[in-house]
Amino acid sequence: MSGTEEAPPGVDVSVPSAARLYDYYLGGELNYPADRAAGEEVVRKVPEIRDVAWSNRGFLQRAVRWVAEQGVRQFVDIGAGLPTQNNTHQVARAVRPDARVVYVDHDPIVQVHANALLAGDEQTAVVLRDLRDAEAVLDDPATRRLIDFSEPVAMMLVAVTHFLSDEEDPWGLVARYLRRLVPGSHLILSAGTQDFQPEWRVRAVQEIYARSSTGVHTRTREQIERYFDGLEIVPPYEGAKAEVTYVGFWGAEDAEEADSDGSRWSYCAVARVP
Numbered sequence: 001m002s003g004t005e006e007a008p009p010g011v012d013v014s015v016p017s018a019a020r021l022y023d024y025y026l027g028g029e030l031n032y033p034a035d036r037a038a039g040e041e042v043v044r045k046v047p048e049i050r051d052v053a054w055s056n057r058g059f060l061q062r063a064v065r066w067v068a069e070q071g072v073r074q075f076v077d078i079g080a081g082l083p084t085q086n087n088t089h090q091v092a093r094a095v096r097p098d099a100r101v102v103y104v105d106h107d108p109i110v111q112v113h114a115n116a117l118l119a120g121d122e123q124t125a126v127v128l129r130d131l132r133d134a135e136a137v138l139d140d141p142a143t144r145r146l147i148d149f150s151e152p153v154a155m156m157l158v159a160v161t162h163f164l165s166d167e168e169d170p171w172g173l174v175a176r177y178l179r180r181l182v183p184g185s186h187l188i189l190s191a192g193t194q195d196f197q198p199e200w201r202v203r204a205v206q207e208i209y210a211r212s213s214t215g216v217h218t219r220t221r222e223q224i225e226r227y228f229d230g231l232e233i234v235p236p237y238e239g240a241k242a243e244v245t246y247v248g249f250w251g252a253e254d255a256e257e258a259d260s261d262g263s264r265w266s267y268c269a270v271a272r273v274p
């Protein structure tokens, strides 16, 4: 959007949004001056922020590919973000050409751009909803049309639960999404953490996001592990223990090389519904 700066109808570009900030970190062009100003502030406090975003995106892509290789062909990508390179449907279809994907986001700008990208694609849909209403997301006509809950589903909450406060009970919310899933389904989840950061940096990021459309709530490893209660976490890479890990390590061919400062801002896991 650097060219025209003209906002799609219904989109308020005067307040930075999580979707457009993330697009900015990824080097996208679907952001506006307010997003870029806030994004630059984040860059000053967290110079590795682009690596934070790309490490997380790499996890999403490797995890989707792996889950598709397990035979799963239905994906519900919650807090999907603006379209970027190798979106969920593209990664999944490289393995399973019959993959069906529902993208969910509450930011109308995501719907505008995702609909443009997906025009004519009957096997994907974009649902404009707040993820906090799990039942409305799962019962949306588009979800019902594309997702058969009697078959395994990959439920994806990648880099999104940290936009919910403890009071909003993100753990209970994830459980509500999982309730409908049959054995063989998977949860793909990553979330921001403060564990590896000095307190001042986390506070600085929180202050910048407090001025955006959504605050940010990083969590400890233990808190993020709780999302996977009752599930079977899969080993993040060959020879590794089955546990929550930093995003860079997941699916890594060489764990040492995969480590980076950016990766250590987010924990993740892929887990199977038993």
Ligand SMILES: C[S@@+](CC[C@H](N)C(=O)[O-])C[C@H]1O[C@@H](n2cnc3c(N)ncnc32)[C@H](O)[C@@H]1O
Pocket: 018, 019, 020, 022, 056, 057, 060, 078, 079, 080, 081, 082, 104, 105, 106, 107, 110, 129, 130, 131, 132, 157, 158, 159, 160, 163, 214
């Ligand atoms: C950091 S982006 C992550 C995008 C993608 N999942 C990824 O990891 O590459 C977070 C996305 O979650 C969306 N989001 C935040 N809070 C939400 C809510 N309450 N309901 C639906 N979407 C939400 C934002 O609009 C944004 O597009």
